[in-house]
Every structure is written in C-alpha cells, then in structure tokens.
Amino acid sequence: MKQTKLCAELNIKYPIIQAGMVWVSGAKLAAAAANAGCLGVIGAGSMKLDLLRSQIQKANSLTAKPLAINLPLLYKDIEKQIEISIEEGIKIFITSAGSPKKFTKYLQNKGCYVIHVTSSFLLAKKCEDAGVNAVIIEGFEAGGHNGRAELTSLVLIPEVSKQLSIPVIAAGGFSSGASVLAGLTMGAEAIQIGTRFMMTTESSAHDSYKNLLVESGEEDTFLRLKKHVPVRLLKNKFEAEIAELEDKGANKQELENHLGRGRAKSGMLEGDIKDGELEAGQICGFIKDIKPLAKVVEDILSEYDEAYKRIYNP
C-alpha cells in the first residue's frame, strides 16, 4: 500500500486512520488499530475525565505505537480532557464540532499535531486558514454526525485535495481496499474508516448492536435530525419515531425533546437496540461479519492489491 507523506508524519505503516467513534472506540480498538499498522484513535467525546485517563493508559499498555485522541469541542470539560490527554502522552489530536481556531495553536505549542474534521470545501479551507496540520473531510455516507451540505466523498475528495495545501484525509463510505485505493487516487493522504472498524471484535459496540449491523441491508441507514444536528442512524424503533416526526414537519425543539439524553450510550454501548440511538455509515449494509481488526486490515490490503492490478497491469 502506498506510503504517503502523512504516514511518515504520523508514524504509521498504512495510510489508514481508525475513526474515533463515541462509545465504541476505546483503548482496545485503538490499540488493535495501532498494532495493525493504522492510526489508532480513542473516541473521547463521551468519556468522563477519570475514564479518559484510564483508557489512554490502558491503550498505551496494549501498544507501543502512537495513538490519537478524537475530541468533539462541544463538551464542558474539553479543556480538562485536553490536559489529561497531553499528560498521558497523546501527540495527535483530532478535533471536531467546534471552531478549529479554538485550541489549534495551543496544542501545536505543546508539540501536538492537530487534525480537524469537517464536511465541505469551504469549511476545510477555514480549517487550513486556522492553521491545523491536516483535515478529515467526511462525506454524506458517513455514520454518526454529518455535515449539512450533504456532499459525498466522491464529490469532495478530488476537489478538496486539489485546492488545499495541507494533507486531506478522506472519510465516509470506506471499508474495502478498492475504495481505499480510490481515495488515495483522488488525492487523499489517508483514509479514515469507521463502521468497518466498529464491526470488529475489539470495538466496544454491544453485541446486540453488532449483530443488528451484520443483518442490516443497504437501505437501512438514514440521515435524521437535520433540524437538530444531522446524524446517520441505523433503522430501529427510535429512528422510525424520528422519521414520523420529521415527516409531519416537527421543529427542532420537538426533535430534541424526543431525542432526550443518553440514547447513544444506551443503544450502542448498552445494547438497547429498540430505543437507543444507533449511529452507522451506509456501508454497514454491505458488511456481513464481525472479525478481529487485524483480519479486516489484512483483507483491505489484499483487496487493495487486487484493485491496483486492475488498473496498473502493464
């Protein structure tokens, strides 16, 4: 697999980043990804401070490779989350859901590498102007929180890669080695993979949720809650209730009232697959197994080689 400049900067073997996913990407998943040659990322958004510290320590005990932390900037304890991450030796920060101006300089002054997640060219340009080291550009097909412009990966990657001078990491819709090669072909310096890595033995998604993902079909995710914060959900009872409210023209407040609090945790971590919020990317409908992360990476490498030979076969 192509070694990009970003591989050297991040000290990773393959240009693959395991997405930081709320409730499902803890120490075990991040360490497994790091040990498999990818960038392992602890999804810290949902973690209380003690848990965050212990998860970083645990991940560091499971791998000698560099780890990153994914921090949505909207939580009240964000400054403490940052301090703990730095204290525990994290050098790569993936930030989202807030202004890239807010902590970038501070983190860089502490010797950290800052990647901001965004969903359009104009927002990516703002990240570059704010001085981040790299951007993750996430398409409409991605699971979880999603951009308002609904731009897809195929539309975004060639354009954003061409127009920005910092490295662009492509996210949304990737699970096969063929798509990884396609992303690099379009100019991405690395590919972020979420749903396929959530569907591994090491992710902390509840088994009931994993089973539901395996059984899902291609038409089973929907972008919901557009009047609140758009989020791609796997269909279930909760999603159907939101769909019905939206069909009737419910406003932001009505949607927020029905969403309430704690549904993502109860769904994805605790396995309430009826009333919980189940975040997943479109690609889940095509993934038919749960296996160790290292096996997923092995498959990606062989699919990559196959796709490579399809084009570069003299």
Add this chain to the structure above:
Amino acid sequence: MKQTKLCAELNIKYPIIQAGMVWVSGAKLAAAAANAGCLGVIGAGSMKLDLLRSQIQKANSLTAKPLAINLPLLYKDIEKQIEISIEEGIKIFITSAGSPKKFTKYLQNKGCYVIHVTSSFLLAKKCEDAGVNAVIIEGFEAGGHNGRAELTSLVLIPEVSKQLSIPVIAAGGFSSGASVLAGLTMGAEAIQIGTRFMMTTESSAHDSYKNLLVESGEEDTFLRLKKHVPVRLLKNKFEAEIAELEDKGANKQELENHLGRGRAKSGMLEGDIKDGELEAGQICGFIKDIKPLAKVVEDILSEYDEAYKRIYNP
C-alpha cells in the same frame, strides 16, 4: 486511459459515457461526445416522436461513431420511441424509470445492447436477473432523478462491481479525471458523466441556466420531492418553495400540485431560472466554466494521467 472490455463492446475509445439528460442532451451534445471518443447519448425522454427522429438523424450526420439513446420507460409513447430509434439505426439503449424486464429481450432480439439505470445493489441485481447487458449505478450525488435509498457512488461502486457479473457503469459525482480513475479502480467498466457535460457549449441547456451553474457553490443543490420522485435540484425560487412545503410536512399530492407540468423544460431549456425546475449534480458547485466538450475530455485525460502517477510511480 484504461481500455475496458466495455469499451470494445460499445466501440468507444474511452470508458466514458455522456449521460442522457432530459432537455439538454440533444444531437449536438451526443455527437460531440461521440467525436471526442466517448459514448454519445441522446436524452430522448422529453422528445416528441418527430423531434426524436430528426435529432437522431442530425446526430448521425454530425458523427460516424455509434450513438445511444436514453429512454425513461414511463412515457406513453415509449413503444413508438423505441421503433423510431431502431429505424434510425440506434443499437445501444439506456433505459430507466421502469422495469428492466419490459423491453430488454425485445431489444436484444433486434440486435441491440441494453443498459438499465439503477440506484442500489438490490435493484442492480434485478437488472442482471432480467438479462440486461450492463447497468448504470447512480449515486446520491447525481443530478436529476435519484434513488430512494440515497446510497452514494463510493459505497455502491465497489460492492455492485464485485457482486454482479455484468459490466457496471458508475454515475453520480464524476467530473475530474481523478474521479474517473477512482471509479475504474473500484471496478466500474465505464463512468457516466452528466453535469460536467451539461456545462459545455454543445449542451442545449439555456445560457441563463449555464451561467447560474457556473456561479453556484458546493452547497447549492438539494435532493427534493422525496415523497414524489426524488430529484436533485439547483437552488432557485422554485426549489425554495418546495423546501418550505417539505419543511412543513407537505404530502405527495401537495408537492405534485406545486410542481405542476413543464417546469423542467421552462427552466433548463427555456431559461426560466426562477420558476423552472433546474436539475444538477452536486459537482456543479466545483465547475467554474463552460467550454467545448472536447476540451472537457482533454482535461479529464490529463487529470487522469496525473492521478495515475500519484499512485503508480515506480
């Protein structure tokens, strides 16, 4: 550029198909595409029978290359449209908006090659089972009428290409040579390009509409009319009215009433850019010029080479 098996079957130099687009892809555009080494396609859906015959004749007078016809199967004169096309020497039919079972065998018995347009793996499999020669799989980012599953090109192409044994043509989101190479990398046998070819001197889109497309930004198309037939529209007064109705929970009938008849013609062909229906793909926001189709193809070829070298640099 890679010569796929489909290039040989369709007798084209490049694995690129100019999309048949209602009101904008007549004889001039189809002949220009054919002369540039692509498959030229007359978008016949909107054409009355006399116009259809004269457009095929005109196209044939402008090129010696093979031409295809794009026929949505929902118009009342569909059988006559087919007869006229066969009489005028068309050998490649691209069908959509109806069952692939309906005319495939009939057309194949007349020596024609049948390609059906679809938008999900399950629908593509049904096309294969119906015996079509190839499928066009169109992602959410595409302009005009769109699938209900909202699956994107990046999600669909690797999976559909892997699971079908007939050739898969990728559509939706393509305009640069880098994306064309990415599509082929993921297993497509050809790439269909719509919006980029609509934004050429040879397309019959009205100049006012072309200018609006050039000025558009990345956030300016929206998938509307989902309760009727989903269609990706460029923002304008009409689109905003539909958005407002949808926001309030309008039902199918209310949407159809507001849509009325003839809006696509008045918008795209006649240039009523306020009240007309303007169909366009997401990629329009990144296209900043109108130029001859041959120049577009030339640019695609050089971008393709650049993307090729990005990966294959021994």
